[in-house]
Amino acid sequence: MTYRGRFAPSPTGLLHFGSLAAAVGSWLCARHADGQWLVRVEDIDPPRQVPGSAQAILSALPAFGLVADLPALFQSKRQAAYDAAFERLRAADLVFPCWCSRAQLAGEEGIHRDGHCIAPPEPDRPPAWRLRVPDVTIAFDDALQGPQRQNLREAAGDFVIRRVEGYYAYQLACVVDDAFQQITEVVRGNDLLDSTPRQIWLQRCLGLPTPVYRHLPLALDEQGRKLSKSAQAHPVDPADPLPALRQVLAFLDVQTSAAASDVPALLASALERFDPVRLPPLAARPV
Incomplete structure (x- = not known):
């Protein structure tokens, strides 16, 4: 390619x-x-x-x-593509609606690890949608920063892919668009190195290719x-x-x-x- x-x-x-x-x-x-x-x-x-x-x-x-x-x-202008990716995840039962507040997650340092919402549903308030994250370690070789390992459940937990306001989260949109644009190498700042394991996991969930990563x-x-x-x-x-x-x-x-x-x-x-x-x-x- x-x-x-x-x-x-x-x-x-x-x-x-x-x-x-x-x-x-x-x-x-x-x-x-x-x-x-x-x-x-x-x-x-x-x-x-x-x-x-x-x-x-x-x-x-x-x-x-x-x-x-x-x-x-x-x-x-890519809302339809994100909707389609979201529906694929929902059809595979990989996402769940969540009404948890920051206060409810404060004891877990703001990280949700239950695989389901621990708050009661609120029919009058739209939920955020989280990706279910198993106990999995993502390992990859960054082309500049070297070997990387992250236990996704411990570091990120069940992370949000669609916010309460209906906006799609950066992680989902980035993964969908890197695949759509056929990106073979992602060169970006080191502040996004921590996001890479989440993006790799989303790529696996959606059956998308994983590019090379190089964090400056x-x-x-x-x-x-x-x-x-x-x-x-x-x-x-x-x-x-x-x-x-x-x-x-x-x-x-x-x-x-x-x-x-x-x-x-x-x-x-x-x-x-x-x-x-x-x-x-x-x-x-x-x-």
Whole structure:
């Protein structure tokens, strides 16, 4: 199968350094493999979205030389696909409705492990829907972070795949869309490494392929905090892309030519020297 990678931002703010690092890292891996690079807008959580940020991110990427091979996929237009996946899980009795409150789960550190709702049904209130998780250990080799093992029942328990509001959870939508877009390698930030076992289990439940995973180091600020839109990380400037692009490539330990004076030349020199095995195998590093 032809290599396919992707960058999947959430439209909760403008493109910032950490997101740009994930975009550049995934783009380099795809181009190094002579494969395709896709973009997916993960806009399935309306309360968290910032109006205009999806288009701002999509408009910013080409300024950094990152042009997708296909039109962007919007998760907000994929409801029917998520409904179909949910119905397959329900038909197989792998999900259950849950009215449990946070207070009821407080003694279990917020983790539900019963395989059924422990609260009485509330006909006047819609439930969340959880995936039944058995006592199973998910093991996989991350291409950058190395061997990983997680007992899914202990670490995640019966996790939510459809919220009370009716929105599908990130884990389900991500799995369905990675399969739909035929993604062969997921290159993303290390903050999502903990989500991978849940996604692998969902892939098994739905009979979907499991891509290779490569989790890049998290970008930290001067106080050692993750750079994120929720932490008001400063956006990168698409009107002056070279400084941020040089900084991202240095963050990823990608060598470039000192003579590269524009974005296409800088990316070409980076790609010429790039090898995924030389990406820094760190959980996080300061910018």
